[in-house]
Amino acid sequence: MLHTHSNILGLAAALAFACAAGPANAGGNPTDPQIAHIAYTAGAIDIEAAKQALKISKDANVRAFADDMVRDHQAVNDKALALVKKLNVTPEDNDTSKALTKQAEAKRAELSKLSGAAFDKAYVDNEVAYHKTVDNALETTLIPSSSNGELKALLQTGLKIFEGHLQHAEHLASTSK
């Protein structure tokens, strides 16, 4: 439990960093190339988490949720890639993306030691926490900081999709034993 909390706190801190310490523009907020990288990384992390769940979990509901996560996040990331190409923007790696990736690796390592119901619970609980954190970062930092209208619109649609995932994950958490 302590590990879970520390990872979530680390994740929240990583995303908060996007707001407080983005090195790029005058306001201290992340730039569009950095925002694109952070959003893409956040999606890729959830795809990896879902793939791990599909390898380990035998629960039909958990597997269906993981399938949904792979499909939806891939669709959003494909849109993001097409948009940055169209805008001729090169996503820029940054400390927030790096911290997110590091946190996710730690979480995957932690979950890899579990199986059965213990894994399912840990995966679903983390999905709830992860989507809460990412949704909050989108709402309070990434969307307000994005300057390109199309990027902002994609992030706003992404937020609606991810809010749906949060509700789905919360429902799963409340119904699984």
Next chain:
Amino acid sequence: MRMRWCCPAFGALAIFAGAAIAGAVVPIAITDLVFSPAEITVKVGDTVEWTNNDFVDHTATATDGEWDVAIPSGKSAMQQMAKAGTITYFCRVHPGMTGKIHVVSG
């Protein structure tokens, strides 16, 4: 010999397919994770057709389990309303998306 059996069977299927959309087809658009209109009234035997304008897949899933319609991105899918009553439904992938269909006797 095989063809002789095949053709009547195909004809029967075509009749069934025709019967399935005998009533009106009532459209519902899905745009930016919203069913629109979110609430409609149809007659028994009418068919609701959802069109998914989003880039992610959705479902229209009756809360009572009566039907569960997959609506892939960029595609349409239909469901005939077989009996009178009010049905609430949602998207399984994004449960915040909800709609309501009042089905009244013809």
